[in-house]
Amino acid sequence: MKFTNIDGGLLLTECKNFDPFVSCECGQCFRFEKISDSEYELFACGRRLSIRSAENGWYFSDIDEREFRASFLPYFDLDRDYGEIIDSFSGDAAISKAAVSGGGIRIFRQDPWETIVSFIISANNNIPRIKKIINSLCRLLGEESNGFYSFPTPEAILNAGLDGLAPIKAGFRTKYIIDAASRVVSGEVDLDRIAVCGYDAALAELKRIKGIGDKVANCVLLFGFGYYEAFPVDVWVKRVIGKYYDDSFDPRSLGKYAGIAQQYLFYYERSILGSDGE
DNA sequence: GCCCAGGGAATCG
DNA sequence: CGATTCCATGGG
Numbered sequence: 001m002k003f004t005n006i007d008g009g010l011l012l013t014e015c016k017n018f019d020p021f022v023s024c025e026c027g028q029c030f031r032f033e034k035i036s037d038s039e040y041e042l043f044a045c046g047r048r049l050s051i052r053s054a055e056n057g058w059y060f061s062d063i064d065e066r067e068f069r070a071s072f073l074p075y076f077d078l079d080r081d082y083g084e085i086i087d088s089f090s091g092d093a094a095i096s097k098a099a100v101s102g103g104g105i106r107i108f109r110q111d112p113w114e115t116i117v118s119f120i121i122s123a124n125n126n127i128p129r130i131k132k133i134i135n136s137l138c139r140l141l142g143e144e145s146n147g148f149y150s151f152p153t154p155e156a157i158l159n160a161g162l163d164g165l166a167p168i169k170a171g172f173r174t175k176y177i178i179d180a181a182s183r184v185v186s187g188e189v190d191l192d193r194i195a196v197c198g199y200d201a202a203l204a205e206l207k208r209i210k211g212i213g214d215k216v217a218n219c220v221l222l223f224g225f226g227y228y229e230a231f232p233v234d235v236w237v238k239r240v241i242g243k244y245y246d247d248s249f250d251p252r253s254l255g256k257y258a259g260i261a262q263q264y265l266f267y268y269e270r271s272i273l274g275s276d277g278e
Numbered sequence: 279g280c281c282c283a284g285g286g287a288a289t290c291g
Numbered sequence: 292c293g294a295t296t297c298c299a300t301g302g303g
Binding site: 027028119120122123124125126127128129130172176210211212213214215216219232233234235236237266270 | 282283284285286287
């Protein structure tokens, strides 16, 4: 991993198993925009980040190495050796095959509260519309600073109420978002504790929120809390499991990085059948 | 009009 | 327990 400051931005080279574009498109995060085949915008770590593909790496504009190391290096999980993790799955034909196309995926370390609300919205929904709802939520209740809208706090959402949230058109999910906000504000659900209490307890804690079942909880644990053993099973993963495994399949057999394997499988299965608006 | 979308709650038997 | 059914909304 090598950093070069250029033109007020930062060039990252010699970084294996990292493709921010694929990482955005693999369904783990929703606040990004594809500008062109060579440029994406990502809204994370409290700011807008422009990412361009470069000769031998990636160029991030308007950021220096110090800020990148403090925010996006942990966000992109760049200190972890994903090559080693992929190797550890060499005995599994399906995951190894999926990791060929998805080998650039990194699990983004997203904000826990934002992840909770985002994946409540994801229920029985499609990715373009999930993005649209989250965007309007941020524009409605987030705070603006030079073009970036922060993700609304639980308090702001609670304060808006059912009627206040109507413009985002989240449908039946709106009441679940409010339930989540109210439990977080009251302290009944403690995000700091979820972060440290271990996978099983964290799963049970999250599922107390209405609108959070097994699948959504596992997404939140994987993308928002760094529980890499979390293995969300949605329609796509169910499909790919049906193809490559038998009924005795148990994600726990995949070990502590099962969630990363799940992302490879999800991205692989979904990129085969195309799907949403590209 | 019908079906589906990174599901989950409520309500059955 | 497992299996229906309903939930809002938009796109294909």
